[in-house]
Amino acid sequence: xxxxxxxxxxxxxxxxxxxTLRCSPRSGDLSVYWYQQSLDxxxxxxxxxxxxxxxAKGNILERFSAQQFPDLHSELxxxxxxxxxxxxxFCASSAGLAGGTYEQYFGxxxxxxxx
Amino acid sequence: DAKTTQPTSMDCAEGRAANLxxxxxxxxxxxxxxxxxxxxxxxxxxxxxGLKNNExxxxxxxxxxxxRKSSTLILPHATLRDTxxxxxxxxxxxxxxxxxxxxxxxxx
Numbered sequence: 001x002x003x004x005x006x007x008x009x010x011x012x013x014x015x016x017x018x019x020t021l022r023c024s025p026r027s028g029d030l031s032v033y034w035y036q037q038s039l040d041x042x043x044x045x046x047x048x049x050x051x052x053x054x055x056a057k058g059n060i061l062e063r064f065s066a067q068q069f070p071d072l073h074s075e076l077x078x079x080x081x082x083x084x085x086x087x088x089x090f091c092a093s094s095a096g097l098a099g100g101t102y103e104q105y106f107g108x109x110x111x112x113x114x115x
Numbered sequence: 116d117a118k119t120t121q122p123t124s125m126d127c128a129e130g131r132a133a134n135l136x137x138x139x140x141x142x143x144x145x146x147x148x149x150x151x152x153x154x155x156x157x158x159x160x161x162x163x164x165g166l167k168n169n170e171x172x173x174x175x176x177x178x179x180x181x182x183r184k185s186s187t188l189i190l191p192h193a194t195l196r197d198t199x200x201x202x203x204x205x206x207x208x209x210x211x212x213x214x215x216x217x218x219x220x221x222x223x
Contacts, residue, residue, distance in 0.1 A: 002158065033210055043159070043202075043213035056210050090158050103149065104211060106158030 004107035018079040025093030032074040038087035133190040137203030
């Protein structure tokens with residue numbers, strides 16, 4: 001158990017819909033990261049927040065957005081869903097900013113299926 | 116970020132040491148070498164990291180060459196539960212970039 005929790009575990013929804021994925025980081029961790037893992041793309045970094053502020057952006061679509069709240073939990077919002085958005089979405093947390101000595105701890109993921 | 120090269124797959128007999136190599140010839144001075152693994156579709160799991168010196172923890176050992184252009188992750192006594200995809204990542208000041216990793220199969 002990494003200490004990172006994600007809800008829901010599974011999500012099935014239709015194209016065009018909007019969903020929200022939730023992540024609670026390990027106690028005391030200030031950084032939260034979101035990753036997408038699909039069969040043909042591998043693990044892709046989406047976005048990072050540090051203490052409520054966006055710090056880095058990866059290959060995140062404009063239809064996707066995220067935020068980190070004062071209690072440090074984070075939400076990833078996916079809208080206008082397409083079949084290609086079906087994937088595993090992982091959240092990770094670390095004590096500090098990326099780089100150097102801060103290893104990341106990953107949650108169990110949310111499996112999103114768009115039909 | 117420096118790129119890494121890993122073998123696509125490896126086999127290891129149960130109880131033997133698993134040595135997973137990684138090349139990172141373009142690594143820069145302030146970049147760390149990290150190893151993570153992913154068992155089936157679970158979240159990736161942090162294993163170990165290092166900058167210049169060899170490192171050891173309860174899971175594994177990390178051997179980094181003196182020129183820092185390559186490293187080896189050693190699982191001293193592999194078990195069936197170590198079957199996973201192992202990712203070698205060089206991290207500077209940007210978030211993790213996962214490659215395809217090495218698929219390690221531990222065989223009974």
